[in-house]
Amino acid sequence: MSVIDLSKIPVPEQNLRSYLDTVCETYELDFAAYAGIDPIQQTIHGFVNYPEDWQAHYVKQGFQHKDPALLMASRSIAPVDWQRLRKESMFEKILLAGQEFGIPEQGLTIPVRGPYGDVGLFSVTRNCTDHDWKLLKASILGDLQHAAVHLHDHVMKTNILTRRLTHPSLSIREIEILQWVAAGKSQQDVADILSISNRTVEVHLRSCRMKLGALTTAQAVGRAIGLSMIHPV
Amino acid sequence: MIIVIDGLNRQRYTRLLDEMFELRARVFGQRLGWDVVIRDGREIDQYDALDPAYVIGVNDENRVVSCVRALQTTGPHMLSDVFSSILDGQPPLRSATLWESTRFCVDTEVLDRGNSRNSVSYATCELMAASLKYAQQSGITDIVTVIDPVMNRVLKRSDCAPYGYVGKTTPMGKVSAMAALLDCSDERIERIRRFAGIEGDLFVDQLRELALSDDGKVETEVAQANNSTTLQPTEKQNMQAMLQEYCRDQVADAATMEELDAAKRLTRNLLDAGLISASRA
Numbered sequence: 001m002s003v004i005d006l007s008k009i010p011v012p013e014q015n016l017r018s019y020l021d022t023v024c025e026t027y028e029l030d031f032a033a034y035a036g037i038d039p040i041q042q043t044i045h046g047f048v049n050y051p052e053d054w055q056a057h058y059v060k061q062g063f064q065h066k067d068p069a070l071l072m073a074s075r076s077i078a079p080v081d082w083q084r085l086r087k088e089s090m091f092e093k094i095l096l097a098g099q100e101f102g103i104p105e106q107g108l109t110i111p112v113r114g115p116y117g118d119v120g121l122f123s124v125t126r127n128c129t130d131h132d133w134k135l136l137k138a139s140i141l142g143d144l145q146h147a148a149v150h151l152h153d154h155v156m157k158t159n160i161l162t163r164r165l166t167h168p169s170l171s172i173r174e175i176e177i178l179q180w181v182a183a184g185k186s187q188q189d190v191a192d193i194l195s196i197s198n199r200t201v202e203v204h205l206r207s208c209r210m211k212l213g214a215l216t217t218a219q220a221v222g223r224a225i226g227l228s229m230i231h232p233v
Numbered sequence: 234m235i236i237v238i239d240g241l242n243r244q245r246y247t248r249l250l251d252e253m254f255e256l257r258a259r260v261f262g263q264r265l266g267w268d269v270v271i272r273d274g275r276e277i278d279q280y281d282a283l284d285p286a287y288v289i290g291v292n293d294e295n296r297v298v299s300c301v302r303a304l305q306t307t308g309p310h311m312l313s314d315v316f317s318s319i320l321d322g323q324p325p326l327r328s329a330t331l332w333e334s335t336r337f338c339v340d341t342e343v344l345d346r347g348n349s350r351n352s353v354s355y356a357t358c359e360l361m362a363a364s365l366k367y368a369q370q371s372g373i374t375d376i377v378t379v380i381d382p383v384m385n386r387v388l389k390r391s392d393c394a395p396y397g398y399v400g401k402t403t404p405m406g407k408v409s410a411m412a413a414l415l416d417c418s419d420e421r422i423e424r425i426r427r428f429a430g431i432e433g434d435l436f437v438d439q440l441r442e443l444a445l446s447d448d449g450k451v452e453t454e455v456a457q458a459n460n461s462t463t464l465q466p467t468e469k470q471n472m473q474a475m476l477q478e479y480c481r482d483q484v485a486d487a488a489t490m491e492e493l494d495a496a497k498r499l500t501r502n503l504l505d506a507g508l509i510s511a512s513r514a
Contacts, residue, residue, distance in 0.1 A: 075240025113308025141372030200397030
């Protein structure tokens with residue numbers, strides 16, 4: 001498989017590298033990296049905001065083929081804290097090499113599994129103590145999970161075949177809820193109208209956003225109208 | 234106590250996993266009569282090949298008494314395929330912070346009725362609280378869980394009523410199945426703990442993790458011998474001596490660098506836990 005650096009592809013609306021910078025800024029992180037494996041295209045997509053010299057060193061050493069943060073995290077469903085990988089001698093070696101380039105040792109990798117056997121691995125690092133890391137992690141992990149899946153879905157859709165296969169498919173209940181939101185109803189209103197709990201509405205809205213690749217509910221409503229899934233009111 | 238086994242550590246827990254697959258065969262194949270494939274007394278399906286996470290409850294004798302399996306809803310999972318009848322053929326929920334839990338069961342043959350630590354009720358609550366906690370620590374906010382109506386009643390009785398359902402209750406074998414929604418909030422976990430009187434840690438510590446692993450048989454016997462009665466001061470010292478000797482042997486017998494590292498790490502962990510003393514280790 002070949003490595004494609006999406007950040008070097010001149011597609012303006014897909015400036016994924018700047019997305020990584022935004023994630024780092026928002027969540028007080030030092031660096032972020034994404035690697036995605038697309039089994040349909042047989043390619044590995046990768047982009048990072050690590051220093052250039054570390055990127056060069058990493059690829060030159062062929063670390064991407066043996067980095068436990070990539071190989072092992074893909075077998076987990078939960079984010080893998082790098083502290084768990086420290087017993088791997090190969091990880092120790094890469095971590096040590098990274099230190100010379102100013103790469104922090106605290107980090108974690110979030111594995112994303114897509115519907116077609118596609119796998120994405122989103123890693124973030126931060127230079128801080130074990131205690132601070134634990135606190136930071138607890139407060140941002142949910143948001144990072146969303147960022148990871150958003151990023152992964154976005155990258156997979158750059159492939160035309162995958163894009164065709166992943167036409168968003170919403171359930172009747174999801175469409176119903178989105179239609180009420182488009183009609184100006186609040187989350188609690190929708191819950192009352194449909195006689196379901198507020199949180200059930202919330203879970204469905206979260207699913208709508210994810211399926212439509214939207215970051216906000218307003219964006220999801222816009223996209224659903226664009227796709228003729230709901231009516232403009 | 235609860236242990237989490239995933240794709241990263243599963244090769245060290247083949248005994249526990251086998252016991253879990255046997256428990257699933259008894260529960261889902263025999264008791265519930267679901268259409269599952271059982272080979273060599275074990276119920277294993279295609280989702281077990283996807284490196285799911287298993288949250289497993291073990292009793293004081295290190296036997297599996299409860300288990301549940303978790304998968305991400307962003308990728309292949311049961312509601313998107315095998316259980317699609319529950320959703321009436323509708324596409325399932327898909328969210329980065331929603332996990333699917335399936336094959337939730339407890340061993341009603343080993344556990345008794347009452348509400349002691351050895352009861353069905355305690356084991357159910359402990360497993361439920363631990364699986365919600367594990368999800369929460371992974372940044373997950375909600376779980377969609379496939380259960381039967383009996384388990385649904387147990388949840389309601391245990392102050393852990395689902396906040397909603399998706400799809401409909403669907404016939405499946407001798408009993409039906411349904412998909413319930415649970416939030417992974419501190420409030421819910423606290424309510425379950427309070428109901429069952431669960432205090433202290435839900436998850437096993439590093440020493441117990443080792444004892445439960447495939448090469449932990451030696452410690453299992455040591456631990457069992459010591460656990461049978463309350464530890465007297467001399468027994469405590471004996472255990473300390475045995476553990477120290479074990480650590481020394483592990484370091485001395487290490488055949489590879491990895492083994493040596495592992496042995497040193499174990500010693501360090503035991504030292505940190507105050508289970509052995511530095512002077513003799």
